Amino acid sequence: MTGIPHDLRDTEVDRDTVERRLAETWRTRRGFWGAIATVDHKIIGRRYIVTAFVFLLLGGVLGLLMRWQLATPEGRALGPDLYNQVFTMHGANMMFLFAVPVMEAMAVYLVPLMVGTRNIAFPRLNAFSYWIYLAGGLLLWVAFALDMGPDIGWFGYVPLSGPQYAPGKRADIWAQMITFTEIAALAVAVEIVVTVFKQRAPGMTLDRIPLFVWAMLVTSFIVMLAMPAIMVGSTSLILDRLVGTHFFNPAEGGDVLLWQHLFWFFGHPEVYIIFLPATGMISSMLPAFVRRPVFGYLALVLSMVTIGILSFGLWVHHMFTTGLPRLGESFFTASSMAIAVPAGVQIFCWIATLWDGRPVFRTPFLFILAFFFTFVLGGMTGVMVASVPLDTQVHDTYFVVAHFHYVLIGGAVFPLLGAVYYWYPKIVGRMMSERLGRWVAGLIFVGFNLAFFPMHILGLQGMPRRVYTYQADLPWGPLNMFVSLSSLMLAAGFLLFFIDAVRSARSGPPAGDNPWDSPSLEWATTSPPPPYNFARIPVVTGPSPLWENRDELPVASGLRLDRREIVITSVADAVPEARESSPRDSLWPFWAALTTSVLLIGSIFSPWAVVWGSIPVAIALIGWFWPKGTPEDEA
Amino acid sequence: MRERVCADLSGLPLHGKGTASPTFWGTLVFMLLEGSGFALMIAVYLYLRSLAPAWPFGAPPPDLWPGILVTVLLLASLVPNYCVKRWAGHEDLRKVRIGLVIMSVLGIAPLIVRGFEFAALNVSWDSNAYGSVIWMLLALHTTHLITDVGDTLVLCALMFTRHGPNRRRFGDVEDNAMYWVFVVLTWLPIYVCLYGPSWL
Incomplete structure (x- = not known):
């Protein structure tokens, strides 16, 4: 009381x-x-x-x-x-x-x-x-x-x-x-x-x-x-x-x-x-x-x-x-x-x-632009897999993996990261770093597209989802290596994002x-x-x-x-x-x-x-x- | 930013009745999401039924009397339920207390018969898919019955304490009565699924 x-x-x-x-x-x-x-x-x-x-x-x-x-x-x-x-x-x-x-x-x-x-x-x-x-x-x-x-x-x-x-x-x-x-x-x-x-x-x-x-x-x-x-x-x-x-x-x-x-x-x-x-x-x-x-x-x-x-x-x-x-x-x-x-x-x-x-062109806006490009691509492959013959061909392949990561990461995670940069000052009272933010947006956008776009091709080449490995005589090796290396770039972007979020809570400029x-x-x-x-x-x-x-x-x-x-x-x-x-x-x-x-x-x-x-x-x-x-x- | 006072809300009541009460809307929204749960379970029933060569299959049809008795009791309870809702609207504490005692009894009675109803299904949940889905339908409704009877009992006890004579409590009684109507009405399609004629 x-x-x-x-x-x-x-x-x-x-x-x-x-x-x-x-x-x-x-x-x-x-x-x-x-x-x-x-x-x-x-x-x-x-x-x-x-x-x-x-x-x-x-x-x-x-x-x-x-x-x-x-x-x-x-x-x-x-x-x-x-x-x-x-x-x-x-x-x-x-x-x-x-x-x-x-x-x-x-x-x-x-x-x-x-x-x-x-x-x-x-x-x-x-x-x-x-x-x-x-x-x-x-x-x-x-x-x-x-x-x-x-x-x-x-x-x-x-x-x-x-x-x-x-x-x-x-x-x-x-x-x-x-x-x-x-x-x-x-x-x-x-x-x-x-x-x-x-x-x-x-x-x-x-x-x-x-x-x-x-x-x-x-x-x-x-x-x-x-x-x-x-x-x-x-x-x-x-x-x-x-x-x-x-x-x-x-x-x-x-x-x-x-x-x-x-x-x-x-x-x-x-x-x-x-x-x-x-x-x-x-x-x-x-x-x-x-x-x-x-x-x-x-x-x-x-x-x-x-x-x-x-x-x-x-x-x-x-x-x-x-x-x-x-x-x-x-x-x-x-x-x-x-x-x-x-x-x-x-x-x-x-x-x-x-x-x-x-x-x-501030960081949240960069993520909005990244959203447009990526989500539209994911939406297009969505219209593709809505067609039964095409879906039958690519079902349970990496094409679908690429499609839904484009929709979910491009369509939801990019806006979300933009939203974090945008509302972070309201929630914490301090700004996140604009300089780091540009790096984060760039690394995540480029890293994401490099990591996930080739999966469309892997899927069309017939690589199924959920396989724990594949044989050396299948033609998927080089692209998979490329995807894995690109995913490190994507991960680096996220790491930088987390560093920025934690650091700005202590030392960001007052909002x-x-x-x-x-x-x-x-x-x-x-x-x-x-x-x-x-x-x-x-x-x-x-x-x-x-x-x-x-x-x-x-x-x-x-x-x-x-x-x-x-x-x-x-x-x-x-x-x-x-x-x-x-x-x-x-x-x-x-x-x-x-x-x-x-x-x-x-x-x-x-x-x-x-x-x-x-x-x-x-x-x-x-x-x-x-x-x-x-x-x-x-x- | 500078503020300019342009409205004085001091004359508003401390608690809104009916559609001005968030609890009313909360109850309504819960009814919507639980209603979609009921609808989906009935869809599962119809789906499995459409695949079966005969219905009911692998078991004799259920005995009808416990189900009829539950239905009659539930429908009969709507009358005192309506009265309680009205008395709560008039904030008549004495009548609300009596009404809630009656509603507690009328909530427990179908629950007791419900126990016999499970036995009267003439099939076990693990006999076949027919048994599974009708047990599930009955259990889903029984869960709602138990929850609302529990709510009614607590509310009834509450009305006999110093917290009873309060506009907020009367609102709770009205919302509880509204939810009871939901529990009774959701029973009817389930009743038809369980006991309806085989040509349906």
Whole structure:
């Protein structure tokens, strides 16, 4: 409890007192337990981002190990069993522990600031989400360290992952890691939707929402509709393996293709779960570097929504070689090509923005340019593999490996790195190095293209994916050596990026509130923002709030200082409806995550873990929701 | 940047009701994502059924009575559930307390019958894929039933403490009632899958 008088308003005291009182009400307590109990979206977002980048680093090392093994024919760096674990870990880690979480992590940090509120909706769920994510990551990596890492490919196809061909616990580790990361992702999706619907600053109507926020809103809906598919799938797989159900056993009426349908009904939208936030980042960063608002706001929003809807109609193009009916294949070819249309609309909107702008070539902008080139190439090969005959030829070859790395690294990681350079000053309060940043952008862009472009050719030459080695008489040796050497250049770029990020946190030049002169609300507060984000809630009067009036920011007053108070606004017009409270710090989400982790990991070994494990989970949840009589409970 | 105060929000309520409450939207969003889980599980059911030579296969059809009883109990519970929601809207503490006690009983009753329903399926989860998928459907719904009954029991206990007479709690009761409707409605398509005539 704070010593602030009951019902003290920000209108009754001077500005310094407002800030002091708010800091007291919203601050995270010092010490170990304070850090565990925090529900500040900025602290949790920061943790989430750092953890995701640690997983990127680990996954990158696995990638290098594979390149070491494949550099020469008959390589002996990794044996076949370890190689199987390494490529599975690489894929599973990058998709489930890096790509999706890092995008949600950026949203956890940025969305509340961009919509002008003081914390994310359901902040305790947010804390819970991070702990569950961390537990899932630890489960996967500890298992790998114990030689129990999954070895079934990142998509865990049955029957290879079923009870007959995957004895031991490796496949279960994979399936349960999915459960952890999906719970974490679903929790963040719920928070984002409610934050965007109900916590936008007064006046932030639908057509004034920053495009990154729109992207995260659409992404969150995709998460909620797609991720249950993989949870249904992975749960059925665990049940097949643990208690003898027959979902995927053809001998007893099950079906192996059912797995592929479930997996790709999630797996294809997953690509857009990673890609849409990246396009949102581009749209939100671009205005600062071309000095004008983005061209075609409405077209961009509608493109994102269209991509979100179409993303559910493409999954079968991952299954073209499984012998599905011809009509079905034609439908999915058409829909796969159709999604290139809204993606193209976005590209043209950005080109129009550039065309009419005055470009400022800073590091984030360099990454945006790298994105254009690389992503368009990846998109083109995407249209190629949407065609059944071509797909049949290159299926499961390095052509596909090249294609999806172009889309995922070019389409998502380049914008993400740009976004880190762009928002780092807001998060840390210091600038990253512009000189190093240019080197990073150059090394990563050139290194990536040199490492991955030749894989298209290797694929066309027939080199299959997931082989741990190849014979010397096959014509793949020189290109593989070239790819492996180029991957060192790519790795050097990433190494430099990590060095820059760590070094700038200590010695980078101070950033100030708005170093890029950007138009959106997160730049209206200090860098890094105070625990309460905004001393007074901003009032939005246009799509580029900080460019509407460069001298002063319209704000609202009348909020209480003795309780954590946020403003609830209407969904469409953002008209203020209530001064709602936001929960205080609590250890319960941590205990709930811990007990849930015990239940989930226990259930790999015995179904009874679900029964007995649910008791401590229930206790933790009751502790979580039981009112504590704080001012936040007043209504 | 200099600030200019242009709006005074001090007159706003401390907690929004209905669509002004984040919890309402949170419940709605959870219903959406759990609903997609139900829909996918039903899709799995229909997929496996479309592949099977006969349905149900490898087992006699389930006995109908426990399923009918659960359905009747769940549908009947919608009436007091609606009353509780209304009373919570009027912030009538005495009636809400009575209503929640009734809803607790009406939540536990179908759970007990549900135990017999599993036995009445006449097939085990590890007999064949038919057994696996109908056990899974029933278990998925039972999980939701248990969760919401647990929630109702805790909420009921809470309303008898000093935390009860609070607008926030009444909102929780309304959201809980909304979620119960979801639990009942999601049962109906599952009921048809499990017990519907074979020509369906």
